[in-house]
Amino acid sequence: MNERKNAMLTTEDRRWLTGEKAYTxxxxxxxxxxxxxxxxxxxxxxxxxxxxxxxxxEEAERQKLFEQLAETDGDxxxxxxxxxxxxxxxxxxxxxxxxxxxxxxxxxxxDAAHAESxxxxxxxxxxxxxGKRDEILVEDVALEVDATPGPxxxxxxxxxxxxxxxxxxxxxxxxxxxVDTAEVQACITELVFDDE
Numbered sequence: 001m002n003e004r005k006n007a008m009l010t011t012e013d014r015r016w017l018t019g020e021k022a023y024t025x026x027x028x029x030x031x032x033x034x035x036x037x038x039x040x041x042x043x044x045x046x047x048x049x050x051x052x053x054x055x056x057x058e059e060a061e062r063q064k065l066f067e068q069l070a071e072t073d074g075d076x077x078x079x080x081x082x083x084x085x086x087x088x089x090x091x092x093x094x095x096x097x098x099x100x101x102x103x104x105x106x107x108x109x110x111d112a113a114h115a116e117s118x119x120x121x122x123x124x125x126x127x128x129x130x131g132k133r134d135e136i137l138v139e140d141v142a143l144e145v146d147a148t149p150g151p152x153x154x155x156x157x158x159x160x161x162x163x164x165x166x167x168x169x170x171x172x173x174x175x176x177x178x179v180d181t182a183e184v185q186a187c188i189t190e191l192v193f194d195d196e
Contacts, residue, residue, distance in 0.1 A: 008046040013038070013039050013042075023035075054133075099119075101118040101119040103117060152173065152178065
């Protein structure tokens, strides 16, 4: 990941954000401040550039960019890695925007008539704009999310106490960085195939 060429993040930004690089010494605090400020500026400017890309990037160039999801080079492992990296990047870009514009806050509001969050408005408007691009009139956009709070600490506490953990709680734990999914898969495989 960190060997890629500079983009919105420089190689040094990626190294610092992932913990491969640390600032120490007399000017460390100032260096961290400067790095954070530079990243913030580049992210802001990149987001502004998406308006230009959406409006002006040629159709052929957009297709080339996204067709890599379907391309194969004969090496199945490389194809899967490339597809996963690109797909995960797309997913995480959307998650980054939606999370930071208040989507999770609106998920837990019990009042059905809650004020529309910025994230909801952006998502709705993005669907309308996408439709307009191909002369499609989008008449309605509805997003329904069923969500409940699920802090990892509560799931871990239940596990330690020997209490039953819901499938949703287990999923939350599996998606956290606290679990080695390969070990869990090995245990499940052993449980499923041990009876045969």
